[in-house]
Structures are given as C-alpha cells and as structure tokens.
Amino acid sequence: MADLTGKRALVTGAAGGIGGAVVARLRDAGAIVTGTDRAKTAGDHTISGDLTDPVFCDSLPERAHAAMGGLDILINNAGIITRGKITDATDDDFARSMAINVEAPFRLCRTAIPIMAEAGGGAIVNVASCWGVHPGPNHPIYVMSKAAIASLTQCLGIDHAHQNIRVNAVCPNEVNTPMLRTGFATRGIDPVTAINSLNASVPLGRIAEPKDIADVILFLASDQARYLCGALIEANGGKSVQ
Ligand SMILES: NC(=O)c1ccc[n+]([C@@H]2O[C@H](COP(=O)([O-])OP(=O)(O)OC[C@H]3O[C@@H](n4cnc5c(N)ncnc54)[C@H](O)[C@@H]3O)[C@@H](O)[C@H]2O)c1
Secondary structure, three states: OOOOOOOEEEEEOOOOHHHHHHHHHHHHOOOEEEEEEOOOOOOOEEEEOOOOOHHHHHHHHHHHHHHHOOOOEEEEOOOOOOOOOHHHOOHHHHHHHHHHHHHHHHHHHHHHHHHHHHOOOEEEEEEOOHHHOOOOOOOHHHHHHHHHHHHHHHHHHHHOHHHOEEEEEEEEOOEOOHHHHHHHHHOOOOHHHHHHHHHOOOOOOOOEOHHHHHHHHHHHHOHHHOOOOOOEEEEOOOOOOO
C-alpha cells in the first residue's frame, strides 16, 4: 500500500460511497484527513457545508489547512448525477450539476494550488467518470460535467507540474454506491436485481466496489504516481461505455 504518513488530505463528498472508502484508505495509509460533506462525515477533522455555496468552497482549502497544519492532497470526489435527455432538463438541473461537479472543483483547485505551491508541492485527484471520456446515452448534463472535470484535470496537470503539483483523475464505470442504487430505486427498479444484471455486463464479472476506486485514488495521491500529471485513469473492469 502507498505510504502517506503525515500527509494532510481534504476529501469532498466524504459521507458518500466512494468518499467514505477514500477517507478510510487515506487514514490506513497514515494520512491525516479532513472530510467534508453536506452533513457530518468521517475524518480526523470534519467541515460540513454545501459545495454549491461559492463562499464555502473558496474558504475550504484554507480551513482544512488551518485544521491540519498543512494541505498536501485534495480529492475532488463529491458529485451528483442528473439523468434524462436534454429536453427533460430544467435550468436547475443544469445549474446544480455544474455547481457541484464543475464549479466546486474549479474553486477548490484555485484556492488549494497556491497553498500547495507555497509548501513545495502536492497532489490533486479528481473523480471524473468514464462517461466524461466516452459519452453514454441519455445523461447529457452529467456527461458534459464529467468531461469538464476531465478537461480541467488535463489542463491543471500541465500548468502546475512545474510547482510539483500533480493533478490527475480517476474515471470509473459503474460503482456500487448510493448514487447508483438510489438511481435505480427512483426509477422503480430493484437495485439488487439491477446490480446483478450490471455485474454480468462487466468482463471482470462485477461492477466496482468503492474500495476499488479508492485504491486508484490512493495511488494517484501517492508518490507511486510521481510521474503522472494530467492523467485520466479509467477504472472499468474491462467494460467499455455502452
Ligand atoms: N457510483 C458510480 O457509478 C460512479 C461512476 C463514475 C463516477 N462516479 C463519481 O464518483 C463520485 C462519488 O460518487 P458516489 O458514487 O460515491 O456517490 P454518493 O452519492 O454516494 O456520494 C456523493 C457525495 O457527494 C456529496 N454531495 C453531493 N452534493 C453536495 C453538495 N452540494 N455539497 C456537499 N456535498 C455534496 C453527497 O452528500 C454524497 O455524500 C461522484 O463525483 C460521481 O460522479 C460515480
């Protein structure tokens, strides 16, 4: 396992499926973690707030820095999925998805990078999606937002490598989390049956568990990924976007 002893990490969406696994993995690897989410969440330090609030986002890296005595790692994990064709989408669907999936990581990177640069470097890991690289059907707002975070990752990976700040992203296919399960439930589909059928569609035989994605994030945050800048790592069990 990667050794992150003494590293200080800020994780968004820390109460969620992937976020919770990331917090646990980071702590197992020796990192000190500030978790943030809308409600109280896991971590050595926790800061609750809404990422659609620009003032909250802009202040978060500094608050995490103050709480932990430094900020070496930022994991932009929080996200929402808006389903349906563009003709079904409301203004609020668009604004909310962009605020959480794109604007919040933009704001957090913008504030965290100078803090990391001042300290000699750091690592940022964004949670994009395989759909941000290969668009899937009937989710244009989500796909567009994940393409934006993938693009932001590539841009910042180039722009801030000279400051010893590595910016990379993981791009998962389906992961067994509340996001996936509640999506089935709201469409009146039994999540267990749906996940069994999804498992059969993956060449490795199962969709990802949160810890499968957390391990990729841990790798990207660690010195083991020391030469990766702007990489989009697809974690898909061999399943292409359909
Ligand atoms: N589950 C999947 O199949 C899958 C696939 C590809 C990518 N992803 C991405 O992985 C990331 C994590 O998703 P997950 O599956 O763990 O989902 P999840 O719903 O379990 O967790 C998302 C977390 O983000 C938090 N969040 C949402 N809006 C927020 C806001 N306004 N302010 C603060 N926190 C907010 C939620 O409270 C939740 O705890 C997301 O960016 C998602 O797009 C998930």
